[in-house]
Amino acid sequence: MQMRFATDLSPEEYVRQEAWKNAKLDNCPLHPKGGCGFCRNGTYKRRFPEGTKIARFYCPKGHKSFSLLPDCLASRLSGSLDEVEAVIVEVENSTSQEAAADRLRLDIELPGILRWMRHRVVLVRVALSILIELLPSLFAGCTPSISSFRSALCLEPILPELRGCASLYLHLLPPPLGFGPRPEKKKFKKNHFQHKTGSDPPV
Ligand SMILES: [Zn+2]
Known part of the structure; x- marks a missing residue:
């Protein structure tokens, strides 16, 4: 499931700063009170701009992944x-x-x-x-x-x-x-x- 990573970085700045490392989800979207084992789950790569990664989180209880897409990038299309x-x-x-x-x-x-x-x-x-x-x-x-x-x-x-x-x-x-x-x-x-x-x- 895609979620918003609120940022005013350009795609180039996002890559240069490796800003996916700062993308945070404090609580599990499915279990806001916690207790589900919600955790950071690495990243996945996008081809454009080159070097782009997207932070990913996982809820073991809900068997669901969440990825944080920065505001500069298009969802489900490559590029910005x-x-x-x-x-x-x-x-x-x-x-x-x-x-x-x-x-x-x-x-x-x-x-x-x-x-x-x-x-x-x-x-x-x-x-x-x-x-x-x-x-x-x-x-x-x-x-x-x-x-x-x-x-x-x-x-x-x-x-x-x-x-x-x-x-x-x-x-x-x-x-x-x-x-x-x-x-x-x-x-x-x-x-x-x-x-x-x-x-x-x-x-
Ligand atoms: Zn959860």
Whole structure:
């Protein structure tokens, strides 16, 4: 189970400082009163950024592992939330998905890039839509876009910051922002990823 490691470190600082060593869970999330043998249980590695490790804890009584993901890193996607945000901003600022794909200059074919982008855009838009409903005091009037959320908080990048704003609701938000389940494809595929000026690629 993923949990939040609240930190304002960048991915590079996190690796350089080996900050996973400072990630702490004082109590077992399943047994706050203790007595279950809850303990630190080493780390696991992530490929990007190189050298990244994630602190892990274990509850023997509940047979459950807990990993502490720093605010700068994407959940269930490789890399950082900043990188995810940069892709979505590129899409939001482009006249079409194809134009955004061209500017991202990834080393894969266009259909692959479009799928890769769409995956990120859909997941983040769903998370932002949920946040507008959950936190109207912060985001009432926002659209589920990075630009709108940046304006609301006068901050960028915004995604790592949203981990903090949404800390009570991360289990409800899909990755890469939250730690909840991915949205059902059928429900969100069409409604949540229609770029306002772009079109879907031919199938
Ligand atoms: Zn426990």
